[in-house]
Amino acid sequence: MRRSSYPDQEVSSINWQAFKLILPYLFEYKKRIAFAMSCLVFTKIASVYLPFILKDIVDTLDANSTGTDSALIIVPLGLVAAYGLVRLSIVVFAEIRDTLFGRVTERAIRRIGLKVFRHLHSLDLDFHLNRQTGGLSRDIDRGTSGINFLMRFMVFNIVPTLLEIVMVVTILFVKYGIWYAVITLSSIIAYIAYSVFATELRTRYVRAANIADSSSNTRAIDSLLNYETVKYFTNEEFEAQAYDQQLSTWEQAKIKNRLSLFALNGGQALIIAAAMTAMLALAASDVAADVMTLGDFVLINAFMMQLFMPLNFLGFVYREIKGSLANIENLFGLLAKAPKVQDVPDAAMLNLAEQGDSSVTEASIVFNNIAFAYNAKRPIIKGISFKVNAGEKVAVVGQSGSGKSTLVKLLFRFYDVDSGNIQINGQDISQVSQQSLRSHIGIVPQDTVLFNDTLFNNVQYGCPTASEDEVLKAIELAHLSEFISSLPDGLETVVGERGLKLSGGEKQRVAIARTILKNPQVLVFDEATSSLDSHSEQAILTAINEVTKSRTSLVIAHRLSTIIDSDNIIVMNHGEIVEQGNHQQLLELEGQYSKMWQLQQS
Incomplete structure (x- = not known):
């Protein structure tokens, strides 16, 4: 009960x-x-x-x-x-x-x-x-x-x-x-x-x-x-x-x-x-x-x-x-009730360039020997270390339960790591304010939940002060314009509780438009195209590639075809990194990534 x-x-x-x-x-x-x-x-x-x-x-x-x-x-x-x-x-x-x-x-x-x-x-x-x-x-x-x-x-x-x-x-x-x-x-x-x-x-x-x-x-x-x-x-x-x-x-x-x-x-x-x-x-x-x-x-x-x-x-x-x-x-x-994740006294602001600044690419991410477990009896992340250089696109792949999405939660500091640290531009994220940290990171989650409001307001939620023209531009970049024009009420269409009136792919495109509107320095895509058909996936990938230019991006992926252009691919298994390299290097290793690729291609 x-x-x-x-x-x-x-x-x-x-x-x-x-x-x-x-x-x-x-x-x-x-x-x-x-x-x-x-x-x-x-x-x-x-x-x-x-x-x-x-x-x-x-x-x-x-x-x-x-x-x-x-x-x-x-x-x-x-x-x-x-x-x-x-x-x-x-x-x-x-x-x-x-x-x-x-x-x-x-x-x-x-x-x-x-x-x-x-x-x-x-x-x-x-x-x-x-x-x-x-x-x-x-x-x-x-x-x-x-x-x-x-x-x-x-x-x-x-x-x-x-x-x-x-x-x-x-x-x-x-x-x-x-x-x-x-x-x-x-x-x-x-x-x-x-x-x-x-x-x-x-x-x-x-x-x-x-x-x-x-x-x-x-x-x-x-x-x-x-x-x-x-x-x-x-x-x-x-x-x-x-x-x-x-x-x-x-x-x-x-x-x-x-x-x-x-x-x-x-x-x-x-x-x-x-x-x-x-x-x-x-x-x-x-x-x-x-x-x-x-x-x-x-x-x-x-x-x-x-x-x-x-x-x-x-x-x-x-x-x-x-x-x-x-x-x-x-x-x-x-x-x-005190939150388990709290800012340290006099927490500093995350020192990144302002949105639109030419030096926006200076947002490197370092996972330094981090370990984490939701339950002490079951470790999820086991001493992982890797770096996402400024402006790079790094993908993380692996079987379900390998800890890929947990990395995103740790990056957003929804949880604190048990050991090690995560740094952005050399700053330990545990020493900066949570508000400043999250304001510089945009995410397109795997399971997009929308408010029971209009499409326009759901997209504008990425930046509540954005003008109508800015919202429309984000919608266009997310390839939502054609879909919205087919709706009787257009941008005023109410999406229903948690966005139940939209398909999974439509919800994810709304999430992408929302993130585009936020215009963050660091982009995270957690299985962002998992609910899209092949045609929509290619359209969204084109938009993502445009948005991620000169920006640091971390991609959690299931479909390997969506991340073959990544600068580095991290392959995880049971909370550990077992392989890493670009697409071609990993294929030549003929290891776990190569098996996953062949399985998906077949």
């Missing part, structure tokens, strides 16, 4: 450390937060004062119930108007608070989201090869949603409710006696304790549902991204059953979750009913004994209603706050 690489972590208690992670982003607007908090206090003061107006209205009406003088009616009407004005002020202050603090939260989410996005792009290739896109996107979404929920409920629910509880309990104690305060406070404590206890019991069901949700989402996205593979092997039903199995796990977790929610809500309702009954019975007794007025009875009832209405959501809020804090920690956990 495929699952998210980042399942919900086990949370036994609230970890308030997550607040420290987001506070720096919130305090960017200190004045706005202070104003929002002031509105919050004013809202609660007005809210607590509201039952007193209600009490005065009831008492006035009760006292005047036998009178008919119109002057006596004016007083309760004024109180009713005051009641409406206070209720309006509560809404106005709450809206101002929400508007002010909403801006703070949204800006924090924006900044954190951007930081995570940039950080994910800074992580090494190994992380991205092992991640699962569905689960990762879910965790990012949950993390940002968690920040929003945490801020909204802490500021708009928890803090105001605690403030109101303190005010109401104090008023009841001072005005009506200790028993009213004791009943109110004890019922609230019992309510909170039960909510926390019941929520803790049901958290595992919520967590199981979240894990199943991430797992099913990952499975669905993984299957859809590999749509063609599913079709090739007619495994639609297999994928559907596997997805349904994930959904079944989610369904069972949700059923248990729902039953536990019933127990939580039932217990909360029992505590509220008992507290309300006890308070109203005590108040009714005092009214009957003329200790308090009918208005006081209404006031106590209003206070209890105001207190327990927000507490109704306490179980939900408590669980969601725990989940939000865990999700926030997961999100910041991504930020805590």
